[in-house]
Amino acid sequence: MKITKAVVEYVAHLGRLELEPREIDLYTNQLDRILQYMDTLNKLDTEGIEPTSHAIPVECVLRGDIVRDSFEIDESLQNAPDRKGSFFKVPPIIEVEE
């Protein structure tokens, strides 16, 4: 067993996902199989190999620090589930005691 329910619960919390108990069981099983499959990579000797991230390396692209047009406030907030003026409105950031 590579992965336990406790690990799945912990990782779900890291990913800000709430899972139903049924889902935790299902994912634990499926992920365990998948991770075992991924162990095949350990057969490969990758000593001294650098990872690749871009297929065609490009230079780090910068631009001048010049102010450009951007969206109007109303455009930026047009999809906001809840807003107040120019702010997105959300529930309390600090955890609420039960």
Added chain:
Amino acid sequence: MENILDMTIKETRGLLKRREITAVELTSFYLDRIHRYDEELKAYLRMSEEEALEMARDADARIARGEDSPLLGIPFGIKDIFCTKGIETTCASQMLKGFIPPYDATVIKKLKDSGFIHLGRLNMDEFAMGSSTENSSFQTTKNPWDLTRIPGGSSGGSASAVAAGLCAASLGTDTGGSIRQPAGLCGVVGMKPTYGRVSRYGLIAFASSLDQIGPLTRNVMDCAIVMNAIAGYDPMDSTSIPQAVPDYTERLGRDIKGMKIGIPKEYFIDGMERDVKKMLGESLSVFEKQGATLVDVSLPHTEYAVAAYYIICTAEASSNLARYDGVKYGLRSEGKDIIDMYKKTRLKGFGKEVKRRIILGTYVLSSGYYDAYYRKAGKVRTLIRRDFDEAFKTCDIIVTPVSPTTAFKVGEKTEDPLTMYLSDIFTIPINLAGLPAMSVPCGFDNNGLPVGLQIIGKPLDEALMIQAAFAFESERNVKKIPDAFR
């Protein structure tokens, strides 16, 4: 009017230029077909009929003024993953239901400038995660060649609509094969360009080092025409390649005498369906008949590609999908505090496959596992790329099957995610290596299901790939559009 379905975009443009048809008539033709056939096919998630007719009227005005742009007046279906200003964009997810982007993706802007017509939004696997379009949270799209089967994924709606003649062309995206595999299973042409060739600005991200945008069309020439319109450097995409775009139609019709075609032994394996093998064999003979030479090559690290891919893409997806938190746009579920809101929102907004990949991706990036999984997979990626670089020393293009099987039945592979992942075994290595590749129809199996041929090119060598594909297509002449849609 029906015979428009057999014309290239160039020929259709000829009709428009000569005023034999108007853009409004052409658009209405496709809209009528969608009304007639899409109830069953379910390729389109949402239509944009009013906008389409408005765009068609504008196109007619531009044509009247003498404008002659290669896509002017041509109706497209668009995978619901491209931000389009004022048009609901959902990625087939509950998370983005009702989301109206305030801007256009670069590729959409380019198509608008060229005068295309936006017919509607095409179905896909949720957030582009899947190989059958069964992961859409809205509907299951069918394969036009057999309505009990899937069209492939994640650009299943795109492939299905093009194959059934419900648009002239479509845009899709490809991260592990999501253009090429559905194109292969639906009998249409689909291309994934070199990574960085087409701007990703405004493309809703799945895996940033792998995602690419490309056309799905009924023939190779149309693919080249759309590529001309969408390729090019974009300062808004920092992974965009600054190199100039050639005219991809320029080499169409040139012969392929002396072209060296690499055949990698690792791609012609036991698990392949007998009919797929047969169609591939016949196709290789076509290339030889046209004067190309077949060269044996080896890509020894092929067997590690799927594992490396699912580590890298899930890691990147877990990062990219962290933004869906109910704060700024999309779905929000009420919570007692912010963390509770995040969790409840993401519980309700994401489907099973998306959640599975976020958990996997978060795990492989988490403290203690990052080196063992993500960094290791990155190194394997380098080895896979080196295999291709080595092989390309002795050949010009590489040819393989697109998929080990033809289209499977709806529901057949949904129980075991790993089985579904393995259906992308031939397409995934190409995304890891960042190379261009395309799927071209090459025949049918005994059940009348399409078989796709994959052509892989050197970095930024799309033009040569297109030349070979066109030569093959001219000789092979595979049937388009199933009889049920005529």
